Amino acid sequence: MDDSQSHGHIVMLPFMAHGHLIPFLALARRIRRLTPFAVTLATTRLNLRYLRSTMSQSDADADSGIRLYELPFCSSDHGLPPDTENTENLLPHQIPLLCHSSVSLAAPVECLISNITTEEDRPPLCVITEVSFGWSVDVARRLGTKSITFTTCGAYGTLAYISLWLHLPHRSTDAEEFSVPGFPERCRFQRSQLHRFIREAEPTDEWSKFFQVQLKLSLASDGWLCNSVEEIEPLGFDLLRKYLRLPVWAIGPPVPPHMLQKSSPISPKSKFESLQKHAAKALGVSLEKCQDFLNSHGPNSVLYISFGSQNTISPSQMMQLALGLESSGKPFIWVIRPPLGFDIKGEFRPEWLPPGLEERVTGSKQGLLVQNWAPQLDILAHDSTGAFLSHCGWNSIMESLSQGVPIVGWPMAAEQVYNAKMMVDEMGVCVELTCGVESRIEAEEVKRVIEMVMEEEGKGGEMKKRVNAVMGHMREAMKEGSDNEKGSSVKAMDDFANGPSLSI
Secondary structure: OOHHHHHOEEEEEOOOOHHHHHHHHHHHHHHHHHOOOEEEEEEOHHHHHHHHHHHHOOOHHHHOOEEEEEOOOOHHHHOOOOOOOOHHHOOHHHHHHHHHHHHHHHHHHHHHHHHHHHHHOOOOOEEEEEOOOOHHHHHHHHOOOEEEEEEOOOHHHHHHHHHHHHHOHHHHOOOOEEOOOOOOOOOOEEHHHOOHHHHOOOOOOHHHHHHHHHHHHHOOOOEEEEOOOOOOOHHHHHHHHHHHOOOEEEOOOOOOHHHHOOOOOOOHHHHHHOOHHHHHHHOOOOHHHHHHHHHOOOOOOEEEEEOOOOOOOOHHHHHHHHHHHHHHOOOEEEEEOOOOOOOOOOOOOHHHOOOOHHHHHHHOOOEEEEEOOOOHHHHHHOOOEEEEEEOOOHHHHHHHHHOOOOEEEOOOOOOHHHHHHHHHHHHOOEEEOOOOOOOOOOHHHHHHHHHHHHOOOHHHHHHHHHHHHHHHHHHHHOOOOOOOOOOHHHHHHHHHHHOHHHOO
């Protein structure tokens, strides 16, 4: 038994999606760095392979003491395609199958906890589990350990997601606007903001049958960790705590510490050079090309565009977005993928863009089109990046806000629309361009919104001031040092690690 195990053991169970695996790994690294506890991160074989590739590209010290444990899983036993263990390549209608299949992990998780208990002569301190893995609460309790739920989203978006699925309030009214349990009346939601799956949900459909059961079970856990910062969404944390009636620790953001330094000694050039070891993931993307493009433009002048690793837009939306970008005259980097109806991982075809657009924007140095992947955090950290057109996934939001970059929102799925709503209504750091893949947009509206957000005065200037204040709060929250110097997120981790939540 090593020294960390003598202090206690924490087991972590992420949901099977890259956007959840990465925050869990970031949390595991923080636990190892800030506490004396051992960590076992358990997931299925192919998800472990993804985590190992990520860990091999990082500083080895950050991963010391993190044990990876394989949970047996056979996707074809659950009606999924062979070797399908996360959401990455699933069609939308297949995702409920993956969700329901996660319940089959209960038995191997029970075996893992029992083995740790035997080896260390006491049960793990706790199991940190995904919001939708409510089944693990009962497993932990039966085996004499605590269950902690980790939401990889913000407090506001988490509460909206939970409450909407548990109560389906929009099914009780024909009105466009409606109230949601847990939110004040002023925070009304709109039917058009909802993803089609929840908008059309019935208590008996496959989505509802999974989420309503699993979310209710998660409400019975011993406390929640939230991947956000107390100071940037005070309303969200106040409402979430009142709704859950459980301890909630704000321990975010999941951004590498060196990217949160107020005066980072790393120049834009050296930041990009440090990413050479990640080149394999880039699928042919030239990191130097991104660097050169950003270096050729002035401060706060470049629009960065990405819809996350699993989203794309319709052919007509892509065409109008491209036309609007070009007519705005603003320089941009666009992480581009084939549109809806085509293989999102496939080769991008010029016919999906206006004729000659790529040649024109490349020749004039207005635009850089990057296929599949780009070094997002480093692009956002560059002085030339002035705004981010985003799907409003929480990881992307945290990266953007941590670098003081305002957001043009185009939410797609999950809790993304609630994240956008919170950033528009409560924070003032976002303007929503449109919502979902079914909406109709026009090039002229794209041009108008981009110009507004990137202007130095007016709405754009005000957004920049607000996002800089948010960036300051996030950096303060992650400060380490003596008790008087620690930021709120570091103190929250201390409270979680040293408080009654982990006493068995």
